[in-house]
Amino acid sequence: MSKIYVIHENSEWTVHLTNRLEELGLPYEEWHLDQGTLDLSTEPPEGIFYSRMSASSHTRDHRFAAEFTAQVLSWLEYHGRTVINGSKALQLEVSKVLQYLELNKGGVKTPKTIAAVGKEQVIAAAKGFEGQPFITKHNRAGKGLGVQLFQTVDALKAYVNGPDFEEPVDGITLIQEYIYSPESYITRCEFVGGKFQYAVRVDTSEGFELCPADACHIGDLFCPVGEEVEEKPKFQIIEGFNEEIITKYEGVLAANNIKVAGIEFIRNADGDIFTYDINTNTNYNSDAEAKAGKFGMLELAKFLGEELRKTGLLV
Known part of the structure; x- marks a missing residue:
């Protein structure tokens, strides 16, 4: 039987969706991709595939979950499967x-933003915001990673060179104007x-x-x-x-x-x-x-059910 395949790396964030899928009587299977294997000589199962891969997966000790998911999504798309939030969505999720x-x-x-790699470059980029408050954040973020507010470049310099500086997982720190x-x-x-x-x-x-x-x-x-x-x-x-x-x-x-x-x-x-x-x-x-x-996960479950029906594979 064809199914809805839910791709993710965090069960706590996914159980609310699977509860709704069960409530609607929709067949589903979870693909928890914090690790795994991908045999390129095989074809994916029939069904639709919904990716809930998160930019913050590395904070849950799933360092390469997003990278592995990118390969799986490409494999699914190569074989013409219906993928909800596929490769393009994941590219934006992590950047x-x-x-x-x-x-x-x-x-x-969007707010004025400068991307920088390297501590000295982060400090140099912040000089473009001299005289106004600015924030830092991680390029690959989620959960507000690396978000700090600064009033001066000197304050940023002390943070960047201090023990509390958070190195972004992709090495890219964003310096951004603070919108009050x-x-x-x-x-x-x-x-x-x-x-x-x-x-x-x-x-x-x-x-x-x-x-x-x-x-x-x-x-x-x-x-x-x-x-x-x-x-x-x-x-x-x-x-x-x-x-x-x-x-x-x-x-x-x-x-x-x-x-x-x-x-x-x-x-x-x-x-x-x-x-x-x-x-x-x-x-x-x-x-x-x-x-x-109003219930977002219920609407999402209904949407996934309709997408599965469109394939003509739902019995």
Whole structure:
């Protein structure tokens, strides 16, 4: 029987999807690709393949999961299988440089960013932001890896040459202008099937690193989801969100054959939108969804079921 194959390296982030697949009675199989083998003389099984490979896989001791997945996706695509979030999506998942280039190509404004390799080059690049606050982040990120705010180049120099400097897994550090949001929040737009589902307002008063996954904890420095506070929840779905930027986002996703994503933006004091992240391994916050009556993983499971039916292979 044909199946939905879910490619990933983190069961904690995937169980919410498989629960929905079971709820809908859809056949599926997990491919946990933190390690494995790939026999190029064989053909893949029939079915559709959905990749949830994460840019932060190396932080879970799955150092080469993304690299191995890239080979598996190429093999699937070579044999003409239906792949949701395939090779192009993974390329963007592991490179913010590529994300920004594709966003700019689609007419989407991103913060001024310089990519640098080498500590001296990081410091030199930051001089282009002299007199204004700036942040650093990892090119291959996820979970807010390497995000630090600096007011001066001297402060960056002390960090880069100190014991707390985080070396990016791909060696590329991004130096980026800091976009000040007077209301201390960012907006995350969720897409399934390449179409907008809903937008989430995310409180940033506790830091930059904001992950909606239920599996993240407040004790994780890089992913402070936080506890729900009755009068000010960290994650809140925005009713009636209908910004013009959504059409551009859908265009960027279509141009890169990305069907499932969360795209994040911030507004400055003038109300201008700056987009800074495309997450193709998107997660959803259950508390926010329950309050709004909207469920991302359910919509994703329905979408995968429809894609499987389109192949004519679902019995």
